[in-house]
Amino acid sequence: MKKQPQITEKTKQNFINAFCQLYLQKPIDKISIKDITSLAGYNRSTFYLYFSDIYTLRHFVENDLLDYVRINLAKMDGNTNTQQSVLERLIRLFEMKEIELKAVLGEYGSSNFLRRLKKEVTSTIEIASNFVPGVDPNSNYFSYLLEFNVSNAISLFQLWLQRDKDLTKTELVTLSYQLYNYGVQGTKV
Structure with missing residues (x-):
């Protein structure tokens, strides 16, 4: 072989x-x-x-995706300094493995994978801080705000894939950024 x-x-x-x-x-x-x-x-x-079986194949796909995210996020750390740049880079990163992500984040995907993906995205303080700008990482609220923002970013990405990318990448990033900063009522569409 x-x-x-x-x-x-x-x-x-x-x-x-x-x-x-x-x-x-x-x-x-x-x-x-x-x-x-x-x-x-x-x-x-x-x-x-x-x-050896279908579950081994799914496990391989999930672990390969997480390894890919981990490696590429490590490359991003020093180069990202705004919430928008983190979102743009994550979308580009995720698009490279779109077929696999669409499947494992789809209707039949595993919630365990989603939890592991969020953990990878938030694993470095530089990236995590960009998802919660202006909040002290030692604050009791930081983890809650980070979970909220990362969960929303991944959910918006999931929806975007499900809807066959009916927004441009720029529109998706802008929407995400506005939602983080102004909430639903303050977002201009």
Whole structure:
């Protein structure tokens, strides 16, 4: 299997894409390996070269996404200094893994993944502080405000994906920024 790494990575990605397409449509317990292999264009034995079962595949997708977010957020730390720039960078970051995120944040996705994603986004004080500007990170309120803002940002992103990106990225960032700073009643649309 390691003789042609480009082919094996492409095969693995085809299984991931097939799984994500199906996971958008139905819960994991209604997805069969036959469904995945048929959609991906491979046989069951090829599937088992990469994953032991569907849950292992979902686990791989979720962990790969979290690793991707963790690595790329670490690169952002020193370069972001406003709430809007953090939002813009997060959207660009999330778009690179759109198929996977759309599936795991979709209707049948795991709330555990969502919790883990929020933890990754808030793991560095530089990024966390940009979600709650002007609030002392040592304040009792900081964690509550951070949870509120990050949850809302991810929820807006989820909705944006579900609605097939019916707003531009700039409109989404502007809307998010206005909601953070002025609330629903103070937001101009």
